[in-house]
Amino acid sequence: MDISTRLAAVASRLIDQEQARVIVPPQRTGPGHWFGGGNMAQDPQGNLWLTGRFRNQGDSRTGLGAGERGLELAIYRSVDNADSFEKVLAFSKADLNVGTHEVLSIEGTALRFIDDRVDLFVSTEKQGIGYPEDLRSHLKPGTGVWTVDRVSAGSIDRLANASVETVLQTDDPRFIHIKDPFLGSHRGVDCLLFCTHPFSWTSSNTGYIRLEKEPLDLSDANLTFFPRGFTWDVAMTRGTALVDLPRVGVLADRNIQLFFYDGGECVRDLEEHATAVKRPRGYSCEELGGVAYCQNGDLTTVERLSVIQPMFVSPHGTGCSRYVDVLETSENYIATWQQSQQDGSQPLVMNVVPRSEIESLLTD
Numbered sequence: 069m070d071i072s073t074r075l076a077a078v079a080s081r082l083i084d085q086e087q088a089r090v091i092v093p094p095q096r097t098g099p100g101h102w103f104g105g106g107n108m109a110q111d112p113q114g115n116l117w118l119t120g121r122f123r124n125q126g127d128s129r130t131g132l133g134a135g136e137r138g139l140e141l142a143i144y145r146s147v148d149n150a151d152s153f154e155k156v157l158a159f160s161k162a163d164l165n166v167g168t169h170e171v172l173s174i175e176g177t178a179l180r181f182i183d184d185r186v187d188l189f190v191s192t193e194k195q196g197i198g199y200p201e202d203l204r205s206h207l208k209p210g211t212g213v214w215t216v217d218r219v220s221a222g223s224i225d226r227l228a229n230a231s232v233e234t235v236l237q238t239d240d241p242r243f244i245h246i247k248d249p250f251l252g253s254h255r256g257v258d259c260l261l262f263c264t265h266p267f268s269w270t271s272s273n274t275g276y277i278r279l280e281k282e283p284l285d286l287s288d289a290n291l292t293f294f295p296r297g298f299t300w301d302v303a304m305t306r307g308t309a310l311v312d313l314p315r316v317g318v319l320a321d322r323n324i325q326l327f328f329y330d331g332g333e334c335v336r337d338l339e340e341h342a343t344a345v346k347r348p349r350g351y352s353c354e355e356l357g358g359v360a361y362c363q364n365g366d367l368t369t370v371e372r373l374s375v376i377q378p379m380f381v382s383p384h385g386t387g388c389s390r391y392v393d394v395l396e397t398s399e400n401y402i403a404t405w406q407q408s409q410q411d412g413s414q415p416l417v418m419n420v421v422p423r424s425e426i427e428s429l430l431t432d
C-alpha cells in the first residue's frame with residue numbers, strides 16, 4: 069500500500085459522512101442556511117472553543133435585498149471534551165464595522181490562542197472600499213469588498229469590547245476579495261491562510277502569509293502556491309485546514325500534513341444533460357471536499373490526493389461538504405465541517421477520531 073492510499077484512508081476516517089453528528093444547526097432549515105466556516109481551538113486549560121458564522125439565505129449577485137446572508141459570528145465553548153457546546157459570545161455585522169466601512173456580510177473565521185492573548189480573524193464584506201477606478205463599474209450595486217480583520221484581547225470574553233482592525237486587504241483585481249482565514253505553518257513559521265477571488269468572481273483560490281512580521285503586508289504573501297485543479301475542482305480550490313499527522317508506521321521518518329480544501333466545477337449551478345451521469349458538480353456555496361498533502365512543513369510541496377473526483381460528498385441534499393477543520397489534541401483528532409442535509413441546509417457536523425485509530429491506519 070503506497071503512501072497516497074494510506075493518507076486517503078486517514079482523511080476518509082476523519083471526514084466520515086455517516087459518523088458525523090450535528091453540533092450547531094443553522095438558524096433556519098432550507099437551502100441557503102448554515103453554520104460553519106470557522107475552526108476549533110484548545111486553550112491552555114484544555115477547554116475547546118469553536119467559532120463560525122450563521123448565514124441565512126441571500127444572493128451576493130443582487131446585494132442584501134435578496135436576504136440576510138452572513139449575519140452573526142458566534143463562539144462556542146466545550147468543557148467536556150466536545151460532548152457539548154455552549155454559545156458564549158456573538159458579533160453582529162454592526163459589531164464588526166471598521167470605521168466608516170459598514171459590514172454587509174460575515175464569512176470565515178479563525179480563532180488563535182498565542183502567548184497571553186487571543187486573536188480572532190474574521191472575513192467581512194464591507195461597503196466603502198470599492199474597486200480600482202478602471203473597474204469600478206464591475207462592483208455590483210449593494211455589494212462590497214471582502215477583507216480579513218483581526219480582533220485581539222487577553223481572553224475570549226474581552227473580545228467583545230476589543231477594536232477591529234483590517235489586516236489583509238488589496239486593490240489587486242486578481243485577488244481583490246480576501247476571506248475565509250485559517251491557521252497553519254510554513255517551514256516552521258506560523259501562517260494565516262485564506263481564500264481570494266478576482267474582481268469577476270470567476271474562481272476561488274488559496275494564499276498564505278507568515279504571521280511573524282507586523283503589520284501584515286500582502287506583498288509578502290504567496291497567492292499562487294496551490295493552483296486550481298483540472299476536473300472537479302477546475303473553478304475552485306479553497307483551502308480550509310492543515311493538520312499534522314503522527315510520525316508512526318509509514319510516516320515514521322516523514323513529516324506529512326493533510327491539506328483539506330473545497331472545490332467545484334463551476335461558480336453557478338449548471339443544467340445537466342438529461343441523459344448524462346448524475347453527480348454533484350460543486351458550485352459556489354455548495355462546494356465539495358478534497359484533500360491534498362504537504363511534506364516537511366512546506367506549503368509549496370502541496371500535492372492532490374483527490375485529483376479526478378472529490379473525496380468528500382454529503383449523502384444528503386446537494387452533496388455539499390465543505391469548510392473542513394481538524395483539531396489535533398492529545399487524545400483525539402476532532403473534525404468539523406458543513407454538511408448538506410436533505411432539506412438543503414448545512415449544519416456544522418463533527419466526527420471525533422481517537423489518535424490510536426489514525427496511528428493504526430498508518431501502521432497496520
